[in-house]
Amino acid sequence: MDSTFRTPDTSSVVVGVDGSQPARVAALWAATEAERRDRPLHIVYGADTDSRALYLPAETVERVRVDGRELLDDTAKAVSAAYPGLKVTTEFSRAGAVESLHRAGALHGTIVVGNRGLGGFNSLLLGSVGLDVAAAAMTPVIVVRGIDGAEETGTVLVAVRDEHDLLYARYAAREAELHKASLRLLHVWHVLDSVGEVVTMLDGVDAIAGGHAESLRAVTDAIREEFPDLDVRADAEKSISVAGVLVEASRHADLLVMGGRRVPSALGMTRNLGRATHSLLHHAHCPVLLIPRTGSDFGSRS
Structure with missing residues (x-):
């Protein structure tokens, strides 16, 4: 067969490879996470040969197939050597990388991508495939960043805006338990959000600040009640x-967890991530775990 698709376990960790060094690093990082979760690792290579078969010589398409399968085999061998007890499956897909990863992730898998692929200029910015995977995913996506030479901090960081982020705080708390780490909830009050209120009611600044503190306190109290053995800090x-x-806070974390506050846009899915989320996927100093939002969540900002 020209393509092999093996449906991974619904709770498996799915990682994309393309031959780049960041993708190889992401595969080994994903293997660590799969072992930590006691789940299989599914390695995917999206060759995109279906869309290009009519425009490329047959020998070129075959070369892509051979190279892709060799890459999958080499990556699987490297992972198995480092994690001999881990169940590893591979998939060569004729579809593009984004479609292949979304399909493999299905509804319940966690998708892992490197911070940079083979295309484009060499920089720390997230590549287009990673952005598209994160923007359109209906399953958690982890962008592996900032791990080269980094020492573990023993902290999982979660961005909390208000009580509606309790779901994502819970997810982060479970991650902290898996990593045997502490949890830091961080609420950032954008001072310009309330500039109109401040100008017209200067004596209400303390009340505005108190409202932000109360939102954070409500989430923190709920997490401490549900996870009594977890070390929880709120700022x-x-x-x-x-x-x-x-x-800046991500410099002192092993993982940053965020709810993906997408907003509808006709300009492309990558713009639906929200300004803050988009910036973090490009510039964070640690891996970023993005939890997708759906339905009524689409109206909120990030």
């Missing part, structure tokens, strides 16, 4: 740049 900061505060 609130005000800034003109939510993304800037979170990027």
